[in-house]
Amino acid sequence: SWIIWMMSTASKVWIPFATTLFGHDTTQTWSFFGLSSTKTIGLLAIFWIITVTWFAVRGMDSISKISSVGGIFVSLLTVIFAIASITILILNGGHLAQPVTGMHSFIQSPNPDFQSPIALVSFMVYAVFAYAGTETLGGVTDNMEQPEKTFPRGLIISTLVITVMYSLSIFLWGITANWHSVLGNGHVNLGNITYVLMANLGVVLGQSLHLSAATSTILGTSFARFAGLSMFMAYMGSFFVLIYSPLKSFIMGSNPKFWPEKMTKLNKKGMPGFAMWTQAVIVAVLIFFVTFGGSSAKQFYVILTNMGNISTSFPYIFLVAAFPFFKRKKGLERPFEIYTKQWMTDTISIIVLIVLIGGIGFTAIEPILQHDYVNAFWTIIGPIFFGLVAWAFLTYQSHKLKKQANK
Incomplete structure (x- = not known):
């Protein structure tokens, strides 16, 4: 899942970068050598992966400390959003930009991509990801x-x-954003939606305070820039940590005989250099295939989001499925237990499994029903590809260790 996260973040990090510089997302107009904006972002994402890996391999991870500053800024962003929204609600006499006309307003999404029952069930993966x-x-x-x-x-x-x-x-x-007027156009996607919403929040706040149109626009741009700077710092700091921390724990925490010698070897800075460059190549190749697969900007960020959601949620299936069997094991020391009744354990595990499998399954099926085969392929291929790689590697290394033991 951290591989998919890096792949996604390396692509999305350019949106807050552009928003910080220009006050709004300009990435959909970027082009290198006549390439489309999606392919251009793909090349920049590959450049990002290589650059961060180069610095991290040399032990230059002090930049990761900026994530704490970014975290403070993101927290401030949340406070600004809440205060501004409540202020607008009061100034506008309780009027909502997205009107509530009955219970169906809380059940039926204004997003046309989530109108069908299957699409609604697939949204459970987003909820699990939370x-x-x-x-x-x-x-x-x-x-x-x-x-x-x-x-x-x-x-x-x-x-x-x-x-x-x-x-x-x-x-x-x-309170401030109406789906059809703010989000329902082709320029808003899952990558830039935060900055579009923050810019709109600033504009509406200015209008509610009876500021001039120019001042309201400046306020909206300022909100968007602050959101962009906050997220860019948070992304950059966390990336420098996740580029080596999970990989180092994963490899060094397992049996060193299971891995090729180069993978476990640490350099002078205490970093698994070869493993990190191998990881960078894998991420870069995945980014290349996804971005050069012919998808639009909107579709591209949907693919990245679906891949991230499923790669994070999928391992929980094995964790939850194993839990009832773990509870049945005798002779294990259990300092404390929440579920003391076996029937309760089984019931809760079954319910959670149904939710997980249903959400993941319908997330994979929904784009097929919409004939969006590119999205469907990349949504499904993640668990299958990494599962096959893990199985092949396990089989090869087990055979190798067994052969060495028989010598």
Whole structure:
């Protein structure tokens, strides 16, 4: 999943970069050597991967500290968004840009891509992605006081907070943004939607304060630039960490005999240089094939988002499916348990599996039904490709180790 994340982020990072410089997303007009904007972004993404890898291999990872500054800016961005939205709601007498005309306004999306039942079910993968990563908190339970009480309570509270904040954020965006007038045009995609919304927020705030049209536009541009700068710093800092941290943990945390000697060898800076360059080549090749596959800018960012969502959600299927069998094992030390009844464990596991498999399955099926075969191919190929590579590598290395043991 971190490979797909790097592939996606290396492509998306240029949007906040452009927004910071120009006040809006200009990447859809970029062109090198007569290439389309999507292919141009692909080349820039490959350049980004190679450049970051070059610096990281040499131990120049201090740039990762900028992610903390970016995190502060993103937090400020959230505060600005909330305060500005509530202010606009009050100044406009409770009027919403995206009107609520009944219960169907909360059930039926204005987005034409999510009108069918299958598309709605596929959206569950987006919902699952919102909670992705919370399971890693299990690794810090040994540092908690009374983890049997603190850990489940913390998970429940964080889940509720995430749910409420996501729902509230969607409602707040409806105060200033009407789907058809702001988002329903061909220039808005999943890569630049944040900056389009922030620019619109600034303009509407200026209009609500009865500022001039020029001043309102400047305010909108300022909001967009601030959002672009915040996200660019956050992307850049996190990229310098994720370019080596997961790979280093993955390789160094496993049996060194399982890997070719070059993959486990650390350079003078303590970095797995060969492994990092191998990773860079894989990411660059994937970016090349996706961007030069003939997709439009809008389709390109949908592909990246779907690939990221599925690659993150797919491993949970194995984790959830294994949980009931883990619970049945006897003789294991369990410091604390949340599910003490086996029937409860089985029931919850089945429900979660249905949601996961249904969401992932319909995410893969929906573009096929829409005859969007490019999107369907890249959405499905990720788990299949990496699964086959892992299986082939496991078979080869197991055979190699067995052969060495018999000598």
